[in-house]
Amino acid sequence: MTPKLPPRRLLAVAAALAVFGGQADASNAQISPASPSNQTDLACPLGSFHCAPRPLNYAMCRPNALLEFYDPSLGKDASLRETSPTLVQAQHVDSSNQSVYHLSGDVKLQRADQQLQAERIDYNDGSTDYDARGNVRYQEAGQLLAASRMRGNTEASRGIADDVRYQMLDARGNGTAGQGQMLDAQHTRYSQATYSTCDVGHHLWEFRAKSITINKETGVGVARNATMRLGNVPFLYLPYFSFPVDDRRKSGFLYPTIGNTSRSGFEVSTPYYLNLAPNYDATLDPRIYSERGAMLAGEFRYLTPGSRGQLNVEYVPNDHGESDGLADTKDDSRYLVKFSDRTRLWQGWQFVGSYNHASDSSYLYDYGDALSHAAVYTLGSNAAIVGGGKWWSASFGGTIYQNVNPFVTDRGLPYRQLPYAKFSMDVPLSRWLEFGMDTSAVAFRKTGSVEGEREDIYPYLAADFGTSAWFVRPRLAYRYTAYQLGSDYQDYGYRGPLGSGATTPFDQKSPTRSLPVVSLDSGLVFDRSTTLFGSSYTQTLEPRLFYLYVPYRNQNNLPLFDTNVMSFDYWQLFSTNQFSGADRQMDANNLTAALTTRLLDDSGVERVSASIGQIHYFSPQKVLATDWVRSAYVAQLDVQLSDRWRLNSAYQWSPNTRLTDMAAVQLQRRLRTDGIFNFSYRYRRGLLEQYSASVVYPVSERWRLVGSWTYSVKDRQSVDALAGVEYDSCCVSLRLVGRSYVNQSYYGFGPVPKGGNLDRRDNAVLFEVVFKGLGSTGGQIDPLLRRDILGYQ
Structure with a gap:
C-alpha cells in the first residue's frame, strides 16, 4: 500500500545527517554516478605557450564505485522537494495510535530526489520523533548514506545515526563514522570518522579522526586526534585540524613544501593562512634551509x-x-620585499606602483634561482599615475632598478627614470584618415654615467585605403628629440666637432635631432582553390611592397639612455626603426619586397604560411654604419596540416657576407591525448647555437615521463637538463623532478666566483604529492614544467 503521510520533514532529517554533508567543495572535480571520471580532452592547441592546468582527473577510478544501494532511476532535481508528495511503501502499516505511525517490512519513502529505506520506521506526528532501524539507506542528488539505525526529532533538528557509511556524489568523498550526531540544523558531530576521495573500499589514503565537528554557520570543520594514513600506515598526526566545509576562506595550515637545491640545501616550508577579513588576508610561511638557516616569509593581500x-x-x-659574489655584499641578516598596488584615483585615472628590494645582490641567486625559478638580474620599482580615454593614454611616474646579479657591478643597471611622462593619441579624422602622436619626457639618472633629460615628440598622419584584395597605407611622421645633459657632461666625452669636415667646436649640453619619417605600405591578395594530399584548401598569394624614407642625421652627440639595436627578423622588414628607444633613429631610403602564401582549410584555419622578403637600400645606412645594397633574405615557414604536429621555422641568409645570420626550427608533435614532444634548433651567428628537446611521454594510463634538455654547441655542454616522472591514480598524483643546470647568474659572465661553490652547475630535486580533493604539498613543479616544456599540461 502507498498512503500519503502527514509528516513533512522525515527525509530532510536523513539528508542533514550525512557525514561531511557540508563539505561539497572537497574537490573541484564534479562527478556523476554514471560517469565518475569526468574525463575531458586535455590537449591544448599546438604552439600554445600557456595551457590551462589539467583538471583533477578521476578517470582511473572504478566507474561503478558506489555504495551498493544506489538507484540510478531516482530524480536529480532537489528543487522539486517542496512541491512533490511523499510516497510510502511498506509491507505493514500500523496507525492505531492517531499520532504514531509504525512502518515495517521493506519500508521505502520517496520524494523528488530523496529516498529513505529501512526495515522499520516509527514516526510520531505530534512530537516529530522518528526512529529508523535495520539497514537504513538514504539517497539524494548529492550523496548516499547508510546506517544501522537513525533516530531523532525533526522539529528540533536533532538526530543520531549509528554505524554510518557515506558517499558524496556532487564532489568525490566517502568514508565511515561510528556515530553521527546532529546537534541542531547548523552543527553536527561525528565520532571515529574517516574521509577519503579514493574508491569506496579501496582507500590509498584517508583521514581518521576520533571526533569531527562541522559548523555550517561558519563553514568550518574541526577534526581532533586526526591521523592521515597511506594504506594502513599512519604518516601524519594532527591533534587539532580545521578545514573548510564550503567555499568560504578559512584560516589554517596549508600543505607543506619539501625540496632540495645545491645552493640552499633541503627546504621545508609550512605556510599558515590567515583569513583576516572578507577583503584582506595574509599567509605566514616559516621555512628552514639546511644550508642557510631559518626564514620567515609572509604575504598580505587587500x-x-x-x-x-x-x-x-x-x-x-x-x-x-656561503656567498659567491664578486664582493662581500651579503650580511647575516637578509631580506626581500615586494609590494604592488593599483588604486583608482578618479574617472579614467589610477595609481599603479610597485616596490621590489633585496638586502643584497646575492639574495635571489641564493634563494630565488632554485628549481622552478628563472634567473633575475634586476629588480625594478615603479610608481605612476596612469590615465586613458577612447583615443588617448597618458602616464606620469618614475622607475628605479636594483642589481641582483652578484657577478656584475651596478654599472650594468638600466638608467633610472626619475621622473617620466608619456602621452599617446590616435584620433580618427575620417573613415580612412587618422592623426596620432607619441610623446615622452624622461629624466635619466645613473651614477658613473652621463645624466640628463630627454623629450621625444613623434606626431604622425596615416591613411588606410583598400579592400580585402588590396591595401595602400601611406604614413607621414615627424620626430623631434631634444636633450638637456647634466653639468658634468663633458667628463663623458660629449664635446667635439659636429661631424667629419667640421672645424668649429660646439657645445653638446643641449643637442637635438629632428627629421621626417615617411613610409608607404602596399599589398595585393590573390586566392585560388587547390588540393593537397586529398584535402581542399584555399591558397593565397600576397605580394607586399614597403617603402621607407628617413633622412640621415648625425646622432653621435646623443647619449644612449635606453636604446639598443633590435634583432633583425621578418617584422623588421616593415619597421620604421631598428632601435628600441628614442636615442637613435635609423636613416633609410629603402624598399622592402616580400611575398607570402597561405593555405586555408574549409573552416578558415591557416594550415601553411610561407613568407620571404628582403630590403633594398638605395643609399648606405649611416646610423647603422652599413653600406650594403641589400639586407639579408628573411624567410619564415609555419606548417600545421593536422592537429597532431606543427612546424615553425625561420631563416636569414646574407648575400653580403654569404653567411647564415640566423636559423631556427621548432617541431611539436602531439603524443596520444596528453603527451607532447618538442624539438628546436636555434642559431644566431657569433652569439649562440643550441639544440633543445622536451617531452611529456605517457607510458601508461597512470605513468608519464617528463624531460627537457638544452645543449650549447658554443660551450660544448648541456645548459639545462631536467628529468622526472609523474604518477596518477584515482585519488593520488605524485611528481618527482630533478634538474641540473648552468646557473644563469654565472652563465655568460667572465668573473670566477670566489666562494667554495666553484662549479657553475646547480642541482635541484623536488617531490610533490597531490591528494585529490585535498590539495597539494606545493606548486613548484607545475610552473617549472610549463616553462621548460612547450604545451605542457
Missing part, C-alpha cells in the same frame, strides 16, 4: 572598492651559508 594590492616579505635573521 582589496577595496578603489584599490587592490599585495605585499610579500622574506626575512632571514641569520644566514650561515
